[in-house]
Amino acid sequence: MMALVQTAGLTKVFGDVRAVDDLSVSIPEGAIGLVGPNGAGKTTFLRLLLSLLRPTAGTASVLGRDIGDGLAVRERIGYMPEHDCLIPDMTGVGLVSYMGRISGLDRDTAMSRAHDVLQFVGVEEERYRKVAEYSTGMKQKVKLAQAMVHDPQLYIFDEPTTGLDPRGRTEMLDLVGKIAKSPGRNLLLSSHLLPDVETICKYVIILDGGHQIAAGDLDRLLAGASDRLRIDIRGDREGFARRLKEAGFDADVSATAIYVSRRDGIEAAVFDTAKVLGAEVRYMGRVVRSLEELFLELLERKAGGDA
Amino acid sequence: MSITLPTYKRREMPLLPRAQRVRAIITTGLRREFRRPAAIVVTGMGAALVTISSIVTVLFSRFFLPPGAKLDLSYFAVPASNGAILFFVTLMAAIIGSGLIADDLHSMALTLYLSRPITHADYLLAKAAILAPLVSMITVLPLVLTPLVAALLGLFSWTIALQAIGLSILVGALLTVFCTSVALFLSSLTRRRSIAAAGVFAVNFGLSIPAGILAGTLGNPVFYASPWDNYVAVARAAFGATDNPIDWVWSLVILLAATILAAVVTYMRMKAVEVVSG
Amino acid sequence: MTGIVDAVGVSKWYGEVLGLNAFTASFGRGITGLVGPNGAGKSTLFKLLIGQLHADQGGVRLLGENPWNNVALMRRLGYCPEHNQMYGWLTGQQFVETLLRLDGMSSADARKAATEALKVVGLSAAAQRLTRTYSRGMRQRTKLAQALAHKPEVLILDEPLSGADPMARVKILRTISEFAEAGGHVLMSTHVLYEIERITNNIVLIHNGKAIASGDIHAIRALIDTHPHAVRLDTPRPRQLAQALARMDHVVSFEFPSAEELLVRTRKPDAFYRELPGIVADTKLEVRGIESPDDSLDAVFRYLVG
Numbered sequence: 001m002m003a004l005v006q007t008a009g010l011t012k013v014f015g016d017v018r019a020v021d022d023l024s025v026s027i028p029e030g031a032i033g034l035v036g037p038n039g040a041g042k043t044t045f046l047r048l049l050l051s052l053l054r055p056t057a058g059t060a061s062v063l064g065r066d067i068g069d070g071l072a073v074r075e076r077i078g079y080m081p082e083h084d085c086l087i088p089d090m091t092g093v094g095l096v097s098y099m100g101r102i103s104g105l106d107r108d109t110a111m112s113r114a115h116d117v118l119q120f121v122g123v124e125e126e127r128y129r130k131v132a133e134y135s136t137g138m139k140q141k142v143k144l145a146q147a148m149v150h151d152p153q154l155y156i157f158d159e160p161t162t163g164l165d166p167r168g169r170t171e172m173l174d175l176v177g178k179i180a181k182s183p184g185r186n187l188l189l190s191s192h193l194l195p196d197v198e199t200i201c202k203y204v205i206i207l208d209g210g211h212q213i214a215a216g217d218l219d220r221l222l223a224g225a226s227d228r229l230r231i232d233i234r235g236d237r238e239g240f241a242r243r244l245k246e247a248g249f250d251a252d253v254s255a256t257a258i259y260v261s262r263r264d265g266i267e268a269a270v271f272d273t274a275k276v277l278g279a280e281v282r283y284m285g286r287v288v289r290s291l292e293e294l295f296l297e298l299l300e301r302k303a304g305g306d307a
Numbered sequence: 308m309s310i311t312l313p314t315y316k317r318r319e320m321p322l323l324p325r326a327q328r329v330r331a332i333i334t335t336g337l338r339r340e341f342r343r344p345a346a347i348v349v350t351g352m353g354a355a356l357v358t359i360s361s362i363v364t365v366l367f368s369r370f371f372l373p374p375g376a377k378l379d380l381s382y383f384a385v386p387a388s389n390g391a392i393l394f395f396v397t398l399m400a401a402i403i404g405s406g407l408i409a410d411d412l413h414s415m416a417l418t419l420y421l422s423r424p425i426t427h428a429d430y431l432l433a434k435a436a437i438l439a440p441l442v443s444m445i446t447v448l449p450l451v452l453t454p455l456v457a458a459l460l461g462l463f464s465w466t467i468a469l470q471a472i473g474l475s476i477l478v479g480a481l482l483t484v485f486c487t488s489v490a491l492f493l494s495s496l497t498r499r500r501s502i503a504a505a506g507v508f509a510v511n512f513g514l515s516i517p518a519g520i521l522a523g524t525l526g527n528p529v530f531y532a533s534p535w536d537n538y539v540a541v542a543r544a545a546f547g548a549t550d551n552p553i554d555w556v557w558s559l560v561i562l563l564a565a566t567i568l569a570a571v572v573t574y575m576r577m578k579a580v581e582v583v584s585g
Numbered sequence: 586m587t588g589i590v591d592a593v594g595v596s597k598w599y600g601e602v603l604g605l606n607a608f609t610a611s612f613g614r615g616i617t618g619l620v621g622p623n624g625a626g627k628s629t630l631f632k633l634l635i636g637q638l639h640a641d642q643g644g645v646r647l648l649g650e651n652p653w654n655n656v657a658l659m660r661r662l663g664y665c666p667e668h669n670q671m672y673g674w675l676t677g678q679q680f681v682e683t684l685l686r687l688d689g690m691s692s693a694d695a696r697k698a699a700t701e702a703l704k705v706v707g708l709s710a711a712a713q714r715l716t717r718t719y720s721r722g723m724r725q726r727t728k729l730a731q732a733l734a735h736k737p738e739v740l741i742l743d744e745p746l747s748g749a750d751p752m753a754r755v756k757i758l759r760t761i762s763e764f765a766e767a768g769g770h771v772l773m774s775t776h777v778l779y780e781i782e783r784i785t786n787n788i789v790l791i792h793n794g795k796a797i798a799s800g801d802i803h804a805i806r807a808l809i810d811t812h813p814h815a816v817r818l819d820t821p822r823p824r825q826l827a828q829a830l831a832r833m834d835h836v837v838s839f840e841f842p843s844a845e846e847l848l849v850r851t852r853k854p855d856a857f858y859r860e861l862p863g864i865v866a867d868t869k870l871e872v873r874g875i876e877s878p879d880d881s882l883d884a885v886f887r888y889l890v891g
Contacts, residue, residue: 037750038720047583050422071424075322079422081583085415089339101331102423104322136623146419150322158583162748165622165776166886192722192750195779234858267873274862282858284875295751 002064004029004154004186005049009058012044019044021210022058027188031180033197033218034190035295036207042190045207046156049188050079063153075104078147082158086139086146088132092123095131096145103150110149117145121175137168144175155179155187161196176200194292204291206298213298221294228287231258231270235279243273259287328425332433336407340437345402350444353395358449361386365457378463383471384548386453387478388539395445396486397511403441404490405503407434408573413498418582427577431491431570439487446486447479471546478542481559485534485566492569495576511535527552537562589613589739589770590634592796594643597629604629606794607643613739616765618781619774620882621791622890627774628667630791631743634772635664648739660688663732667743669724673717677708680716681731688735702734703727705763707756722753729757733764740764742773746780758784778882788882792890802882805889807854812879812888813837814854819874823847829868833860854880 005027012020020041036042047053049062051070065072087095093114100110118127121141126134131142140160147155160176161169177200180187191197197204198218206214214221233240241251241258247269252259260266267284274281340346364385368378411417420430451472458468493506511534518533530536530553537558544555588611597604605626619627632638633645636652636659644651650658671680678699685695703712706726711719716727725745732740740761746754762784765771775781781788782802790798790805798805806814820826826847827839835853842848851857854877865872878884 035751037752038722043583047581050583052421052582071325071426074422074424077422079418079583081415081418081422083415083418085418087411087416087419088414098331098335099419099423101335102328102420102425104324104328104424106323106327107331159748161776163623165625166620166778166883167622167890169776170883170887192748192754193777194751267871268866268869271862271865271872275866278859279862280855280858281862281875282877284872286874292751292755296755299752 002029003027003061004032004188005060005062007058007060010045010048010055010060011057012041012048012053013056018210020048020055023207023210023212024058025205025212025215027205027215028203029186030203031201032186032188033201033204033291034188034207035192035194035197035204035291037299039209040207041210042207044210046158046188046190049156050074050077075150076153077156078150078152078154079156080143080147080158080160082162084139086131086134086142089130091130092127092134092138092142092145093118095142096149099146100149105150113149113151114145117148118142120148121145122171136163137165137171140164140168140172141175144172148179153184153186155185157187157189157191159191159193160189161191161193173200194290194295198291206295208299208302213302214294218291222289222291227262229260229262229266230283230285230287231260231281232256232283233258233274233279233281235274235277239277240273240279243277244269247273257283262286322424325425325429328423329429329433329436332420332425332430333436336433336437337440340403340441346441349395349398349402350441353391353399354444354448357389357391357395357445358452360391361389361449361453362456364389365453365462366460368462379547380467380470380474381547381549383450383454383475384543384546387450387475387542387546389449392445392449392482393511393515393535396442396482397507399442399445400438400486400490400511401504401507404438404487405494405507406500407438408491408494408577409497409500409503412495412580413500415582417577417580421582427574431574431577434491435487438490439483442486443479443483446482447476450475450479474545478538478545481541481562482538485538485562488566488569488573489534492573495573522552531557531561534562534565589648590772591646591649592630592643593645595630595633595640595645596642596794597633597638597640603794604638605633605640608791608794608796609643610789610796610799612787612789612799613770613772615787616761616771616773616785618785618788618882619772619791620776620778620781620788620886621774625791626794627791628743629794631664631741631772631774634741635659635662660735661737662739662741663735663737665725665728665732665740665742665745667747669721669728669748671716671719671724671727673715676713676715677703677719677723677727677730678712680727681734684731685734690735698734698736699730702730705733706730706760720750720753721748722750725749725757726753729760733760738769740769740771740773742771744775745773746775746777754780778886782882788885790886790889797889798885802885803880806880806885809885809888810852812884813850813852814857814877815879816849816851816854816857817842817874817876817878818847818849818872819845820847820870820872821845822870825868826870826872829864829870830861833857833864 003026008024010020010023034042048055048060048067051067051073060067062073063076067073096118097110097114100113101107105113121144123138123141126138157176161172164172173196179185180200189197189201203217205212237253237258241253244251244260249263249266249269250261270281368382454468454471457463458465489510490507494503497503515533515535518529518536522529540551540553540555540558543551590613591611592608595605595608621627633640634647634652636655639653647658648661652658681699681702682695685698686692703709706729708723708726711723729745745757761771786801788802789796818826823841823846830836830849835851835856837850837852840848
C-alpha cells in the first residue's frame with residue numbers, strides 16, 4: 001500500500017525560524033487529521049505538500065510523486081483553503097467549471113462535473129447566481145466543490161467549517177465525512193476543532209515546532225488509558241456512591257458525575273443500586289480520552305509554559 | 308440504484324496538457340472582459356478613433372507632412388505617433404489591465420489558481436495574453452489598417468504599404484508588450500484595481516507630459532524618462548524619419564529593459580504571495 | 586426575577602433587512618450561550634446591549650438599565666467584538682493598556698490591570714510582542730484580556746473562540762468559567778455547540794430575529810415533544826431488552842443500529858429513566874452503557890431551527 005505522503009528529513013527554514021524541522025513521516029492512505037498549535041508548521045507543511053514552497057532540505061512525495069514535480073502533485077490534489085478565495089463576479093457553476101478546466105478537464109467534462117459536484121454539496125438553483133451574492137455557507141460549499149471537480153485522489157481541507165453556523169457545520173462535516181468514506185479517496189483535514197477531527201479521521205498527526213510529536217491511528221492513540229466508567233444519575237449521588245462502595249466497587253463522586261472502575265458485575269450493580277434508591281441512570285459510558293486531552297498532554301509535556 | 312458521491316474513474320482519460328489549461332484561463336478571461344461594457348466601449352472606440360484619425364492623417368497628408376519631407380515610407384511615422392494611441396492605450400490598461408491581477412489578490416482567488424497544476428509563469432502568461440490582444444487593437448490594428456487603406460485609395464504604392472504594415476506590426480508589438488508588462492506589474496502591486504489604474508495613468512501621462520514641458524528647459528534627454536517619447540523615437544526611426552530629439556537605440560533599450568524588468572519583478576512578487584495562510 | 590438582560594418586544598431593522606423582530610427574552614445569569622444561524626440577530630442584540638444601536642421598537646435592559654448613552658453602564662461590562670483587527674504596531678501589553686487609559690484609568694493603574702489581565706488569559710510571555718505577530722488564538726485572548734481588565738460585571742463575547750488553536754480554546758473557556766465562578770455573568774455567542782455545552786447549560790436560541798428558546802438545554806429538550814427522545818443502550822442482547830422495555834407505553838419505537846446496540850425512542854424520557862433500572866435489575870439483562878445522543882444542544886438546535 002502506497003503511503004499518501006512520505007517525507008524524509010523535510011526541512012524549511014525562514015531566516016532563523018525552522019518552520020518545518022527535519023520532518024520524517026509516513027502518512028497512510030485514508031482520512032488523516034493534521035493538528036498542531038499555531039506556529040507548529042502546519043501551514044508551511046501544507047505549502048510544501050502543494051509544492052508552493054521548495055524545501056530547504058529533505059525530500060517528500062505525495063501519492064508517489066516527488067514534490068519537486070509540482071504540476072504532477074497538484075493534478076492529484078484538491079485544496080479547500082480556509083480563507084475567502086472565490087471570484088465574486090462569476091456564477092457558482094461558472095467558477096467551478098472554470099477551475100475544472102484549469103485542472104485539465106475539457107470544457108464539457110468540466111461543466112458536467114461542476115453540476116455534479118454542486119449537486120453533491122447542496123447548491124441548487126443558486127449555482128446560476130453570482131458568487132458575490134452567496135451566504136457564507138454556500139461559499140464554503142462552492143469552495144468544496146471546486147476542490148472536488150477534478151476528482152482528485154487527495155483532498156486537503158483547511159478549517160472547512162470556518163464561519164459556518166451550526167447547521168452549516170453539520171452539513172459540511174457530513175460532506176467531508178462522505179468523502180472520507182469514499183473508496184480510493186484520501187483526505188487531510190487540518191483543523192483546530194479536535195472533536196471534528198476525531199469524528200472524521202482515522203489517523204492523526206500532531207505537529208509542534210516543526211516536528212511531529214505524535215502520529216498514529218486514533219483508536220490506538222486514545223485507547224485504554226483508563227478503564228473507568230462515568231455514570232450520570234438523577235438522585236442522591238453521594239448515597240449512590242456509598243452503596244457501590246459497600247458492594248465492593250470503588251467509586252468517586254465529582255461535581256457532576258460518579259466515576260467507577262470497570263470490573264465484572266459493575267453494570268448490574270449500578271442498576272440494582274438505582275432500583276433500590278429510586279434513582280435514574282441517565283448516562284453510563286467508558287471514560288475515553290479525547291483527542292483534545294491527548295493533544296494538551298503532549299504539548300504540556302513538551303513545553304511547560306505560556307504560549 | 309444508489310446515491311453515491313459522483314466519482315468516475317478518470318484515470319483512463321488523462322488530463323489535458325498545460326497549454327490547454329492556460330488557454331482556458333485566457334479564453335475565460337477574455338470572455339469575462341467582454342461582458343463589461345467599459346471594456347467593450349474602450350476597445351471599440353479606441354480602435355475606431357485611432358484608426359480613423361490615422362487614416363485622416365494619411366488622407367490629408369499635405370497638412371501633416373513636415374516641411375521638406377517627401378511622401379514616402381517615412382510618412383507613416385506620423386500615424387504611428389498618433390497621440391490618440393497613448394490616450395486609448397492608457398485607458399485600456401487602466402480599465403482592463405489594472406484589475407487582472409489586483410482583483411485576484413483582492414479576492415485571493417490567486418490561491419485557487421496556484422493550487423491547480425499550473426505554474427506562476429503560466430498564470431502570468433495567461434493574464435498577459437488576455438490584455439495584449441486587446442491592447443494591440445489600438446497599437447497594432449490601426450497602424451496595419453492605415454497603410455492598407457492608403458494603398459487601396461492609391462495614395463501610396465503597395466510596396467510601401469506592405470513595408471509599412473510590416474514595420475507597424477513590429478513597432479506596435481513593442482508598445483504592446485511594454486504596456487502589457489507594465490500594466491500587469493502595476494496590477495500586481497495592489498489589491499485595489501483603482502490604485503493600479505491610477506498607477507497606469509501616472510506612468511503614461513505622468514511621465515510624458517512633464518517630459519514634454521521640461522524638455523524646453525532641461526534639454527532633450529528628459530524624453531528618455533517618458534515611455535511614449537521613447538516609443539515615438541523607435542517608431543520614427545523604424546519608418547526612416549529623421550530629426551528625432553533622442554537616440555532611438557537608447558529608447559529601444561529602455562523600453563525593452565523596462566518591459567523585462569517589470570515582468571521579472573511581477574513574477575517574483577507573485578511567487579512571494581502567501582496563498583496558504585496560517 | 587429579572588435576568589441580566591431583559592428584552593421586551595425589541596425590533597431593529599436596517600432598511601428592509603431584519604435585525605431583530607419582536608425579540609422577547611430574559612436571561613443572563615451565570616454563563617449564557619447565544620446560538621443561532623447566521624443572520625439570526627445575535628450581533629444586533631449585542632450592539633443593542635452595548636449601546637451602539639438604538640432599537641426601532643421595544644427596549645432592552647442590561648443590569649436593569651437602558652444601555653443607550655449610558656457611560657456608567659459601559660464601565661460595568663466588557664465586550665469582545667467579532668473582528669480580529671488590532672493596532673498591529675502596538676505590543677499586546679500596550680494595546681490593553683491604551684484601551685484602559687481611554688476608559689479613564691490612570692497610567693499606573695492601567696499598566697497593572699493590563700499585566701494582570703494578560704496573565705489571566707495566559708499571554709504574559711507574549712505580552713511584549715507586537716500584536717501584528719500574534720496568531721488568531723493569541724488575538725482572541727488579547728481581546729478577552731482587554732474585556733476583563735477593568736473588572737466588569739458582565740462579559741459580552743462575540744465568537745471568542747473563532748480561529749483559535751486548541752490550547753487557546755481551552756484557555757479561553759477556562760478563563761470564562763473562572764470569571765463566572767467568581768460571580769461574573771457572561772453572554773457568549775458561538776457556532777461550535779459542543780464547546781458551549783462544556784461550560785454551561787443555559788442557552789438562548791435566536792432565529793429570524795426572535796428568541797425561540799431560552800433556558801436549560803435539557804429542559805428545552807424535554808419540551809420538544811415532536812421529537813421523541815432517543816436513548817441508546819449498549820447490550821449484548823438488544824432484542825430481548827427491547828421486548829422487556831416494550832411494556833412501557835410511552836416507548837415509540839426500537840431500532841437496532843448494530844448487533845450490540847438498542848436505540849429506544851420514548852415520548853416521556855423522565856418516566857423511561859425512572860422505570861429502566863427496575864426492568865434491568867429484574868430481568869438481569871446486561872446493559873453496558875446508556876447514552877442519549879439527542880439530549881444535546883446540537884439536537885435542540887436541529888429540531889427547533891432545522
